[in-house]
Amino acid sequence: MLARLATKRLLEVRQIFRQNHQTSRSFSTALNYHLDSPDNNPNIPWEFNDANKGKVKEILSHYPSNYKQSAVIPLLDLAQQQHGGWLPVSAMDAVAKVVEVAPIRVYEVATFYSMFNRAKVGKYHLLVCGTTPCMIRGSREIEDALLKHLGVKRNEVTKDGLFSVGEMECMGCCVNAPMITVADYSTGSEGYTYNYYEDVTPKRVVEIVEMLRRGEKPPHGTQNPQRTRCGPEGGNTTLLGEPKAPPCRDLDAC
Template sequence: MQCRKSKYWPSQAPTPLALTRSRQAWYALKDCSHLGSQALRIAGITSTGSSSDCGTAHAPHRDTEDNNADTPFDFTPENYERVHAILDRYPENYKTSAIIPLLDLAQRQHGGWLPLAAMNKVARIVDAKPIQVYEVATFYTMFNREKVGKYFIQLCGTTPCMICGSEEIKKTIEDHLGIKEGGASQLCCRC
């Protein structure tokens, strides 16, 4: 497919979810490699890699020993009380509205990341198809589908934040901690 100018201005850009549902729009933007990652950001996709690599936001799940559908996961008794309190906020026929707070609860219980088994548990609790829960978990950057460190630093990569200096902040953090983007540090503090 040849590159063509986007018909959207930044304020009219489709959401990432709309782009993933429209293959034509996704590939039209992805093939515009000469425009760089800015073209992807304008469309609402944050790219952490090259212009042809759309980062890990839409990376497929790969079963591992500690992250697969057969790995046991259940909420603690205290968190089951929270689950019931969360579900009580919504009408019976809108239980799927509780997906985000339940995923957050599962992630907090599981040490800052969200295993596949936890997403399946949330799907059973709200009577939803697992894919509906996976869509939410993969769409929002606040959900980590892989293990993260005790302190997890995220920086905004949108155009307004980059204009305001997010690249300099990123470089300062990398220099201070001695790591690169996506890396981990074993240091407690270098203050």
């Protein structure tokens, strides 16, 4: 009885989501999870193209035949590159067939890692770090500046298809917080790059956007001219020379 009620309720919730999706074309993109739509549903045929079928075999060759599922991440990345920088559910199903697992096992991976985009993204996908060090240093203001300047919500794509804004958890540059990364698909999804921009301010991220719009390549790394990489602003104040070596130990005295 409880199972039937739960199933009925789940179907009702899904129907509500579908109705909302029909009234807002950007609904699934804004929420960044899968809802059936004309360009993203399991009934759309999808398979690796001829050029990538050889790459699939090469990827699988790195794993024992009874551990094909270990190839899920590189195969998802290959599928995403083939599909223009995002993963429709039919592509995830195709990967599941290749590695011979239930589709849910592939969904679990694709929904965990933020490198996989489950909705369309812009040619420049701007990802704001939202973890504690960056948040303390103003990442919320960084995201607000980007969304306001571009006139979009999180995970929406601008009308010209150039930009989208998302969030990524810790990217490992806490000492240069706050930071963003730009997933650059401007030259195609194959061989895309992730470029880090650190020590950013609301003003600087807007400047970076406009430089990208003009086809320029902003310098990667820290955006603070007073710093060199992750060094202290203004330069080192200690450890200015080679440290003295420790005195040799007299092994004969032991």
